[in-house]
Amino acid sequence: MKGSLIILSFFATGLLLGIFRWLPAEILHLNFSFYVLCALMFTVGISIGNDPNSFRQFRSLNPRLIFLPLMTIAGTFLGVIAVSLFLKNRSMTDCLSVGAGFGYYSLSSILITQYKGVELGTIALLSNIFREVITLLLAPWMVKYFGKLSPISAGGATTMDTTFPVIVRNSGKDYAILSIYHGFVMDLSVPFLVTFFCCL
């Protein structure tokens, strides 16, 4: 929660500076953010490759639950497709690329801005922050009505960091490894799926 507030405040600071033209918008035309994005992806890669737990953790998992990320992906896409039918001015692929952020608002909004422009990037940022907040707030209710796997799916790519404590509290300690595994797989899928839907 604290992390998303910091992120939002950086976004809001930029927003205000942009609205009141306190910073020359010319720096935007230098494609500066593309180079920062490449640097970001490179460092994200290092952090995945450098973590010995990345590949080891998953052996102690209940084999049937390995499919949970697939359920998350399928459920997210169906839900987003349903909403896209009501959003007349957004194409289905635009909506799917927003959905493919799975709550990973920082990376998905940056990628979508790069591929599809600022407007959809802003939607991606807000939408994926909402997803994280919904999960944080409604996790107890989800467990009660939809079982212990539901807050993990709802958390999407955030289940190994920001929503992890809430999941462990509501689904129980037995689901901690599953939650980390799920977050890891979803984290990895975000750049691929977002790029895929942006290219369609």
Add this chain to the structure above:
Amino acid sequence: MFTVISFMFAGIAVGYLLRSKKIRFIHWVVTTLIWLLLFLLGLEVGANETIVRQFGTLGFEAFLLAAGATLGSVVFAWILWLAVRNKTVEE
């Protein structure tokens, strides 16, 4: 577009090769770059008058997409939960 993804793979390779050394500061670098990029995104959005005017609508659309995505994944997780639980009972 695929430049971005190839940068990630290059990073995974470098991180894997250096796995004997713990690169602890990398998370700090990632976080800082994310802050910088979101600041730039904000700047770009703010400088774009059309988007500033539509900000409420964009927020509403974002909320609908988030609600649909969350509800869909919760229902699918429920299906898997019922399947796994029933099998455990049979055994």
